[in-house]
Amino acid sequence: MSKKYFYITTPIYYPSAKLHIGHAYCTTIADTIARYKRLQGIETFFLTGTDEHGEKIQKNAEAAGKTPQAFVDEIVAGIKDLWKVMKVSNDKYIRTTDDYHMEVVQKVFTKMLEQDDIYLGEYEGWYCTPCESFWTDTQAGEEHICPDCGRPVHKAKEESYFFRMSKYSKRLLDFYESHPDFITPESRKNEMVNNFIKPGLEDLCVSRTSFDWGIPVRENPRHVVYVWLDALFNYASALGYLQEDDELYNKFWSDDAEILHLVGNDITRFHVIYWPIFLMSMGMRCPDKVYVHGLIMMKDGKMSKSKGNVISPNVLIDRYGLDALRYYYVSEVVFGTDGQFTPEQFVERVNIDLANDFGNLLNRTVGMITKYFGGIIPEYQGCLNDLDKDMEAVGRHSIEEYHHKMDALKVNEAFAAVFNYISRANKYIEESKPWELAKDPERNNELKSVMNHLANTLRQAAILLSPALLEAPEKLFNALGISEELRKYSTLRDFDKLGGETVTKGNPLFPRLDATVEVEYIKNLMQGK
Numbered sequence: 001m002s003k004k005y006f007y008i009t010t011p012i013y014y015p016s017a018k019l020h021i022g023h024a025y026c027t028t029i030a031d032t033i034a035r036y037k038r039l040q041g042i043e044t045f046f047l048t049g050t051d052e053h054g055e056k057i058q059k060n061a062e063a064a065g066k067t068p069q070a071f072v073d074e075i076v077a078g079i080k081d082l083w084k085v086m087k088v089s090n091d092k093y094i095r096t097t098d099d100y101h102m103e104v105v106q107k108v109f110t111k112m113l114e115q116d117d118i119y120l121g122e123y124e125g126w127y128c129t130p131c132e133s134f135w136t137d138t139q140a141g142e143e144h145i146c147p148d149c150g151r152p153v154h155k156a157k158e159e160s161y162f163f164r165m166s167k168y169s170k171r172l173l174d175f176y177e178s179h180p181d182f183i184t185p186e187s188r189k190n191e192m193v194n195n196f197i198k199p200g201l202e203d204l205c206v207s208r209t210s211f212d213w214g215i216p217v218r219e220n221p222r223h224v225v226y227v228w229l230d231a232l233f234n235y236a237s238a239l240g241y242l243q244e245d246d247e248l249y250n251k252f253w254s255d256d257a258e259i260l261h262l263v264g265n266d267i268t269r270f271h272v273i274y275w276p277i278f279l280m281s282m283g284m285r286c287p288d289k290v291y292v293h294g295l296i297m298m299k300d301g302k303m304s305k306s307k308g309n310v311i312s313p314n315v316l317i318d319r320y321g322l323d324a325l326r327y328y329y330v331s332e333v334v335f336g337t338d339g340q341f342t343p344e345q346f347v348e349r350v351n352i353d354l355a356n357d358f359g360n361l362l363n364r365t366v367g368m369i370t371k372y373f374g375g376i377i378p379e380y381q382g383c384l385n386d387l388d389k390d391m392e393a394v395g396r397h398s399i400e401e402y403h404h405k406m407d408a409l410k411v412n413e414a415f416a417a418v419f420n421y422i423s424r425a426n427k428y429i430e431e432s433k434p435w436e437l438a439k440d441p442e443r444n445n446e447l448k449s450v451m452n453h454l455a456n457t458l459r460q461a462a463i464l465l466s467p468a469l470l471e472a473p474e475k476l477f478n479a480l481g482i483s484e485e486l487r488k489y490s491t492l493r494d495f496d497k498l499g500g501e502t503v504t505k506g507n508p509l510f511p512r513l514d515a516t517v518e519v520e521y522i523k524n525l526m527q528g529k
């Protein structure tokens with residue numbers, strides 16, 4: 001049973017550089033899930049934002065010759081623009097430099113100090129600035145490399161506050177036990193338990209004194225709060241936690257809400273170990289699920305500025321349109337595992353699924369309705385034969401499959417179910433041979449039935465695709481002359497409502513790409529040309 005409210009978040013990204021197609025991937029999937037929930041009438045809150053403090057940002061700002069605030073302001077403006085171009089439907093954008101958030105983090109720190117979950121000590125160990133994470137001698141190894149990102153760590157020795165992690169490790173394991181879906185996919189849970197919890201949780205350093213770009217600890221302002229403690233609380237502060245107006249918090253962080261954090265597998269540990277422990281310390285409920293998605297890799301590994309293989313979402317959208325990129329994200333990458341971005345697969349997805357299967361089905365349907373029925377969609381005739389029956393059965397099955405998969409967050413499989421329905425419709429044309437039916441006036445009803453079924457398949461597909469594709473569904477509805485009423489999700493399962501609409505011939509939904517030219521074009525982008 002769905003809960004009354006749904007709260008979904010992306011990680012809050014570091015505004016240390018412009019975002020790339022990896023960040024846009026996570027945001028698009030979150031956006032698609034949020035739109036899917038809203039379609040079903042579930043009151044949804046979708047949060048994204050930026051994680052603006054810490055040593056990394058301070059260093060990057062210095063290198064750019066700017067103050068940290070001016071530095072992040074500029075990058076954040078670009079990120080907000082990108083989400084606008086991508087029509088991301090977030091209900092709020094949080095910046096950890098916002099005053100209200102900083103106050104919440106200070107209050108949290110005070111409470112943790114007061115209840116002796118936090119104590120003052122001295123940190124001596126290793127630090128990875130790009131990941132903003134602490135490592136022990138054993139973890140950093142002889143090579144002094146960050147176990148997460150493989151980059152060099154540096155020695156850190158400074159006075160700092162510590163959080164008593166070990167106090168909560170039993171409670172955390174019990175929580176995992178009683179909430180088997182908390183970490184999804186499950187393989188990630190085993191990884192965390194074996195690598196971090198079983199060897200014994202060390203107390204975590206939760207403040208820094210060697211730089212000052214952060215939220216000052218009220219009780220001891222020489223310290224700034226560790227950036228991960230600061231960042232994780234964004235999920236609660238954005239809703240009004242510990243603030244005067246906490247209406248959203250009372251809804252979306254209540255037991256009536258389903259809370260879902262999407263995170264990449266680079267930051268699992270922070271979300272499935274530290275975050276629930278911090279919440280337990282504050283006496284707050286834990287989220288229902290942390291969904292760990294895979295990363296989009298390039299042929300030569302991770303995207304990085306130094307490799308020069310970073311692709312900006314903007315350049316792909318400018319050339320291929322928003323829907324092409326969004327569709328690539330929801331279809332090509334198996335949600336939950338790493339995927340590799342290749343220009344060949346990108347172009348293939350656009351050409352095979354969008355241009356050939358989907359766009360062409362619309363084109364053929366509009367063409368035939370124009371030719372055989374003067375552009376008016378014929379009335380529903382029921383199922384006149386096995387082909388019609390099978391078409392409807394595949395439709396019903398695909399619709400259920402889509403919901404089942406979306407609810408299980410198997411996003412790529414959900415969209416595969418829609419494309420299965422679309423492919424079936426293309427096959428239905430070949431099998432029912434409308435061009436032959438048209439020659440025989442006695443078979444006019446059959447011809448009407450085929451046209452009506454095709455138009456309805458397209459209508460249903462457009463509704464199902466609408467959480468992911470933001471432009472094509474409307475173009476399709478317009479081309480088929482579909483009324484506002486029949487564009488609604490509440491009519492999704494109807495097979496008998498179309499008839500009398502006037503179709504309009506127009507430009508193809510997705511122009512077919514010249515694969516050789518476009519693969520070359522994207523390859524050049526990947527080499528930073």
Ligand code: ME8
Nearest residue numbers: 011012013014022023026051231232263264295296
């Ligand atoms: O870690 N493929 O921020 P971040 C897919 N500020 N997703 C990718 C990706 C890729 N190649 N690269 C990045 C931080 N991501 C912290 C988060 S949350 C309280 C604080 C996505 O800018 C993915 O979701 O490094 C990953 O976990 C996140 O961006 C990391 O973003």
